Amino acid sequence: MHPEEDPDEVDQSYRDAFSGLFGEEPEESLEPEEAKAPKASKAPERRPDPSPEELDENAMTGELAGLLPPASILPPAPLEAPAPEKEPEFASSVQEALGEKKPEERFDAGEETRSWVSSGHKSPSGSWLDLQPEGEDETATVQRKEEHDDLGHGGEEQTRAMSADDVDDVLRDMERRVRELHGEAGHDTVVDLQAPPTPAPAPEPASVPADPGQPPASTAAMLETWIRKNVTTTGVHFEHVGAPEAPLPSTRRGAALEIGDTHIRYLELEPRPSGDLVATRYEQVALAESSGTSVEERAARITAGLAALQQRTGKLAPCTVHFEQGAVFTRLLTLPAGTRRVDLAVNEAIASSEPLAADKRVAGVVRVGAATAKSVLTSYGRQSEISRLEEALRATSTPALRVTSAQVSFLEIVVPAAARRDEDAAEAFVLVERRQLTVALAARGVLLLVLVIHLEQEPGTQDYVDEVLAQLKKASEELERACGGGELARVRHLIALPSEAGFPSKEVVVAFGRPAEMIDPELLFRIELESVQKLAVPTDAMSLLAPAAHWATQRGAVGLDLVRRTSRRTVVGAWAAAAAVLVAALGTAISWEPRADERRQLDETIAGRLEQVHALEPAKNENADAVRIRDARRALEDDRKALDAFEASAPDPEVVLSNLAALKLDDVFYEAVHLVRDGARRERWQVDLDAVAVGDKEKGPALGSDLVARAKASPLTEVAPRPETPKGDEYPITISARAGGTP
């Protein structure tokens, strides 16, 4: 979440003053009918087909405003810029009613970061600021003179610092006119303090990063009127709103990587325990000449240059990348502190027909009197170029912390660091580069206005010096006007030119008419001068790279970044999603029970079956008892059978013996008789009779045979004789038989 979105007490008067920005309709009762009529009648005339001169002027407007890249990098095919559908709503009906300006006269009221070329072009801003005394169009001159008259400035007093009496005069005059306008109705004077409407934009011949025809978010004139409205009798007093951010300590190696048109420069700083920084490495790699200037060709050169740099230096430190000048643009919007339409205002300010890589941040909040404003610093560039650069950085594994420009680093880092926060008066900051001049107005360290001026002359020449000084003089006038006519406390300047260029920095004092102080990067960022001298870092490299390298040494430092990094909200959302998933995972791990119903049913089934099992459990013992009883019964039956068989009546052995005795023949005697109970039921005898027949070999066997025959004729059964070997006159014979039982 951006800090500008935090709820804040909105100064109603200031909100009213910027009511046009919020789409509020001006109060009808305050606008005379005669003022409405010409406005309504002339509204269609604001969108005629642009004349060649207007086209030229409007085309120049985009470029002058710093919204256009150099013509060399613009695509050849012209794209039609979107024209505004309606007239800007913040056109001051009061001013029109008072005849202070013509309704059709429009100027770039929303452009507070403006740039212009110094020659050959007419600035659209000249309608309210005389930037080109000679050759300016008549409408612009009239508007400038009227405004200057309104504000109490004569033409010769344009660069004069506004005194407290002047402010009082201006305020009294404004109050008088407002009372006349409103009559007896007690009404706020916000309407007449609104900025005049912007001129009708003309279609752009080519796609531009930011369309100057869009309604601007705030203007230097609005800033001026705002300051003038809230000025006090003792002068302009700025107050910083909110606690100033504590400076972050340098805790790591950091570097700045400047990717220019012809070279790549790398400055690396390393913090000491004392907090001082040491320049540990400075490298410069020339980029190869390219046959063309397409994005792809430049990206290839940049990739090769970065690879060469890494080959030379090894692993690079986390660095701030400064993209080449002309590829990154900067705007500063001053908005009511309580507005939530920052995104809308920024989008309107940098609207373009081609995709842009942009970033914004609130540079600070400042109060003048009862009004509070916040300045939103915006940086943008072509998405295609930034993407190519990002690919080059990724391809070379360059540890880029952010992609921005030296101008942004100056505004973001140098100005807050060098500003005097303990003074009421505003300060001017100047950055002189090879091709552009950046002039910023800051109060209490908060940027209020930024002017970016492209230079055409070559550095190192007198023409260049003259051009810079002339532009500075004009810029000083505009700053003082924007500052409500108050004097600037001082001007601090940073010269980022090669030493051989030899820019006379003392001339800045003359140009501004105020005390001038040169910003020393080594002193400002506590960089050891010996290390800089040892590395022979050029002066302009220190001016441009030291702030960015210093920023890179700070962990958690905030700055504009053109690489489409994930917003904090997205990161927080991702963390929140991860946390939510984690919570869901934990919740799932704890409470989620898949197939719980099925398992519950099975549990119920198991419980029912367990009850059945428990109910049937005695069956085991019953069965065991039954089996045991059955076995015991079987054993008992076996015993019974055995006992029955034992007790069964077999034939009387005495009778058997008597029967055997009856079988005996003369000359036959029994050697032995053996009776054994036999049979399954023990009801018979197994009889073995060893008999011996005495006689010769004829009589003996015959006696044996007779004995066998008698035995077979007896009740004996299964008679089986077995003659034995005779011994002398004895012929033994064994007869086996059974007595009793069933045959």
Next chain:
Amino acid sequence: MSDELKRPLAALGVVLVFFLIIVAAKRSRASDRIAQRERTVFDLGKQIDDLKKLRDDAAAIRSQTGTELALRADERALLARALPKAKAGALIEQLRDIAQRHAVTGFDRARDVRDAGLPARPARLSKLTIQVIVTTDWPRLGGLVSEVRGLAPVAVIEEVSVHRAEDVALLGVRLVVGAFVADEGSAVTQGGQTRMLTGPSPFFLASEVASGVSRRKAGTTWTPPRTVLQGVLLAPSQSQVIVNDEAVFVGQSFQVGSDTVKVLSASETAVRFQSGEHTYERLLAPLGK
């Protein structure tokens, strides 16, 4: 993807993986639990079927075998038919008495009548085997067998072996008597009648009996066995002998054990009597002595 987003996305990925792992693990665990419960249900069903089958089997067995009380009653009834273990010794002594009465010579009570002992493993019903070895003659063999058989059904003759002796005209008899004994037995033995075998012994030839010589022991005369007349105290006259305080006249017979002894003649100093096939003479001491 920006670096700021890498960490939360990595965390998100890790958490997602963790979440998916948890989901998969819980689903797998749930499946395992379901499978385990299904197995339990199946096992319980099988167990229930088995128990029902056991219950049915028990009922069927019980219907066939009766109750335990009936079993015990039958068991008691069966065991009542067996000899009490405590009376096994008495049975052996009874057999010894029988054997001694029918032994003609050389009978040793302890040696010739003995049992094989009860099985070491205690049983409800045990069979006791008793061997009886007696030397006797053919008539006494009948008495021995008939008396032992009179012990049935408590004691039953299992085996009878009769061998012819060569030195004397006697028979070696071996009886194997079996008896079931039980702790709870209550059977009692009853005495049997003594029935002597009649007729000549089939184990000898008539010529051997007449000559008193075994045909396998040529030149060796059979030694007649001696009959011990216990209880003959005196012969108060030539026609009367006092035996066991009873007067027995010449020509009369009296019973000495299993032997029937006939008084052939009597004098004051000697009595001649016949026991079986043999004639004996016993010198008597004077009455006054």
